[in-house]
Amino acid sequence: MAALGIAAVLMAGEAALAQSDPLPAWNDTAPKMAIMDFVRKVTTANSPDFVPEPERIAVFDNDGTLWTEHPIYVQLAFMLDRVKAGAASHPEWKDTQPFKAALEGDMKSLAATGEKGLMELLMTTHAGMTTDEFSAIVTDWIATARDPRFNKPYTELVYQPMVELLAYLRANGFKTFIVSGGGIEFMRPWTEKVYGVPPEQVVGSSIKTEFEMRDGSPVLMRLPQVDFVDDKAGKPVGINQHIGRRPIAAFGNSDGDLEMLQYTTVGDKARFGLIVHHTDAEREYSYDRDTEFGRLDKALDAASVNQWTVVDMKADWKQIFPEK
Amino acid sequence: MAALGIAAVLMAGEAALAQSDPLPAWNDTAPKMAIMDFVRKVTTANSPDFVPEPERIAVFDNDGTLWTEHPIYVQLAFMLDRVKAGAASHPEWKDTQPFKAALEGDMKSLAATGEKGLMELLMTTHAGMTTDEFSAIVTDWIATARDPRFNKPYTELVYQPMVELLAYLRANGFKTFIVSGGGIEFMRPWTEKVYGVPPEQVVGSSIKTEFEMRDGSPVLMRLPQVDFVDDKAGKPVGINQHIGRRPIAAFGNSDGDLEMLQYTTVGDKARFGLIVHHTDAEREYSYDRDTEFGRLDKALDAASVNQWTVVDMKADWKQIFPEK
Numbered sequence: 001m002a003a004l005g006i007a008a009v010l011m012a013g014e015a016a017l018a019q020s021d022p023l024p025a026w027n028d029t030a031p032k033m034a035i036m037d038f039v040r041k042v043t044t045a046n047s048p049d050f051v052p053e054p055e056r057i058a059v060f061d062n063d064g065t066l067w068t069e070h071p072i073y074v075q076l077a078f079m080l081d082r083v084k085a086g087a088a089s090h091p092e093w094k095d096t097q098p099f100k101a102a103l104e105g106d107m108k109s110l111a112a113t114g115e116k117g118l119m120e121l122l123m124t125t126h127a128g129m130t131t132d133e134f135s136a137i138v139t140d141w142i143a144t145a146r147d148p149r150f151n152k153p154y155t156e157l158v159y160q161p162m163v164e165l166l167a168y169l170r171a172n173g174f175k176t177f178i179v180s181g182g183g184i185e186f187m188r189p190w191t192e193k194v195y196g197v198p199p200e201q202v203v204g205s206s207i208k209t210e211f212e213m214r215d216g217s218p219v220l221m222r223l224p225q226v227d228f229v230d231d232k233a234g235k236p237v238g239i240n241q242h243i244g245r246r247p248i249a250a251f252g253n254s255d256g257d258l259e260m261l262q263y264t265t266v267g268d269k270a271r272f273g274l275i276v277h278h279t280d281a282e283r284e285y286s287y288d289r290d291t292e293f294g295r296l297d298k299a300l301d302a303a304s305v306n307q308w309t310v311v312d313m314k315a316d317w318k319q320i321f322p323e324k
Numbered sequence: 325m326a327a328l329g330i331a332a333v334l335m336a337g338e339a340a341l342a343q344s345d346p347l348p349a350w351n352d353t354a355p356k357m358a359i360m361d362f363v364r365k366v367t368t369a370n371s372p373d374f375v376p377e378p379e380r381i382a383v384f385d386n387d388g389t390l391w392t393e394h395p396i397y398v399q400l401a402f403m404l405d406r407v408k409a410g411a412a413s414h415p416e417w418k419d420t421q422p423f424k425a426a427l428e429g430d431m432k433s434l435a436a437t438g439e440k441g442l443m444e445l446l447m448t449t450h451a452g453m454t455t456d457e458f459s460a461i462v463t464d465w466i467a468t469a470r471d472p473r474f475n476k477p478y479t480e481l482v483y484q485p486m487v488e489l490l491a492y493l494r495a496n497g498f499k500t501f502i503v504s505g506g507g508i509e510f511m512r513p514w515t516e517k518v519y520g521v522p523p524e525q526v527v528g529s530s531i532k533t534e535f536e537m538r539d540g541s542p543v544l545m546r547l548p549q550v551d552f553v554d555d556k557a558g559k560p561v562g563i564n565q566h567i568g569r570r571p572i573a574a575f576g577n578s579d580g581d582l583e584m585l586q587y588t589t590v591g592d593k594a595r596f597g598l599i600v601h602h603t604d605a606e607r608e609y610s611y612d613r614d615t616e617f618g619r620l621d622k623a624l625d626a627a628s629v630n631q632w633t634v635v636d637m638k639a640d641w642k643q644i645f646p647e648k
Binding site: 218 | 512525535567
């Protein structure tokens with residue numbers, strides 16, 4: 001009994017220790033300290049910086065902030081796979097751009113088709129089915145597709161430090177939202193399981209849908225028309241539309257997040273802005289001002305002006321991906 | 325001490341009794357029984373109808389379902405008041421339609437200006453300011469404006485039975501959303517206080533907004549352009565856009581809610597649809613197939629086909645408004 005009692009005390013001690021470090025995948029460098037200081041300030045009752053729970057809104061970009069966006073956006077990989085999946089019933093694609101380039105994995109010719117070509121691929125692969133059908137397609141794909149470099153499912157290429165951060169904020173009364181330039185319906189099927197973020201807390205780009213009775217059953221058809229682009233100056237618009245109040249913390253990694261960070265951190269109340277800087281070519285990727293996917297240029301300059309925290313991935317993250 | 329002990333027991337008994345009737349403003353008629361049966365079914369673990377908490381989504385129309393919509397929609401009263409408030413700085417309005425009709429309260433001439441006239445009034449009163457400014461205008465107005473018949477603030481003309489229902493569903497693990505044809509930004513400033521529904525759980529019609537730096541501060545400007553009409557077939561679209569999963573319960577009162585009810589109650593799983601039928605001219609209003617505000621015609625016919633619960637306000641509600 002005494003031994004059991006001691007074991008219990010030891011286990012309780014271990015639990016307390018684990019509790020004292022809610023962010024174990026972060027090194028004990030400045031960004032971790034800044035995050036924990038901010039959370040302490042806004043959650044301490046009677047502090048001048050205290051924020052009531054309903055107003056503790058935190059917004060996270062997805063691509064490059066919560067999961068890997070190199071060598072190409074995951075949704076672009078999905079799109080190319082969908083073209084391949086449809087090729088058998090569209091023999092004409094092998095001779096027609098932009099499909100030919102997509103099928104051949106010829107990124108240069110694909111880029112040459114411009115926005116028009118990409119939009120045609122997007123609408124061909126993302127529209128013309130019901131929302132339920134599209135959700136099933138995404139669910140199947142994300143369960144099986146693998147990143148070529150790491151040979152892992154994409155959902156295992158999420159950043160462990162950021163997954164911990166999401167949980168830490170929620171444990172402190174925050175509501176966590178994703179605010180991504182990616183497709184809202186591409187994210188919703190898996191964000192709850194992977195990030196603990198339910199569909200109603202996902203904001204993203206969208207195409208139009210239309211209510212329709214099909215064989216007496218109500219469905220929403222996905223139409224080949226852009227509805228909303230949740231990127232750059234669109235992010236504050238999407239935040240207002242979906243959340244309806246200004247967040248107090250924003251996390252991004254690229255120029256696409258600049259306006260979201262500005263909108264979140266303005267004013268003299270306690271606010272928090274953070275940028276993930278990809279500096280770790282060995283464990284992940286290294287890029288900033290000169291890349292097609294997740295360019296970080298203006299937002300990096302703005303970070304010092306606005307006192308946003310910049311995460312140096314190589315120095316500040318003990319671990320990049322979850323251990324499975 | 326003994327007396328205190330007995331008092332405590334009695335109070336506990338009373339509390340238990342109160343707990344056993346979470347819907348005291350409802351008479352013990354069929355709708356109340358149907359609601360409680362449904363909630364019991366979907367919350368009973370190991371029941372074939374059990375629904376996990378994250379999927380317990382309930383959607384509520386606002387006008388005529390949660391608060392009074394006669395003699396005119398509250399937002400229309402707001403719009404007319406805003407025209408009056410702006411008249412001093414627009415002397416030309418007293419000779420120009422649709423403003424002249426609005427200022428004179430001449431509903432017939434106003435109606436004669438058609439949708440074009442109404443849209444002009446809407447954009448004049450709802451656009452051209454920041455989202456924060458508009459929110460402040462609504463907050464001020466809703467705190468002071470009074471309904472002429474009842475001589476009460478509009479926020480006291482909410483239906484006590486429905487306020488209880490919202491709380492009852494939340495106590496049973498539901499997330500409650502408003503899905504209204506009314507303006508999303510007209511509702512958000514007060515729904516949390518009045519209904520316990522936070523801004524991020526309000527879906528409604530919207531005008532476009534644009535991100536702008538104003539004197540170095542990021543703001544969202546409200547533009548005079550319709551963004552989305554969250555009514556009729558638009559309601560399932562709005563639900564999908566904001567919530568991203570199909571609700572399991574929907575509450576409405578008019579043909580504007582028909583598609584939302586269809587979308588929610590399809591399939592063989594446990595689902596719940598309810599229509600509030602305004603049958604109480606004495607305590608509130610009596611109307612259905614023949615009114616401009618909240619017409620209930622097709623949806624009333626659909627209710628019996630689809631086995632939706634119809635609330636006869638006069639017979640089923642013990643109390644209409646909260647006692648203040």
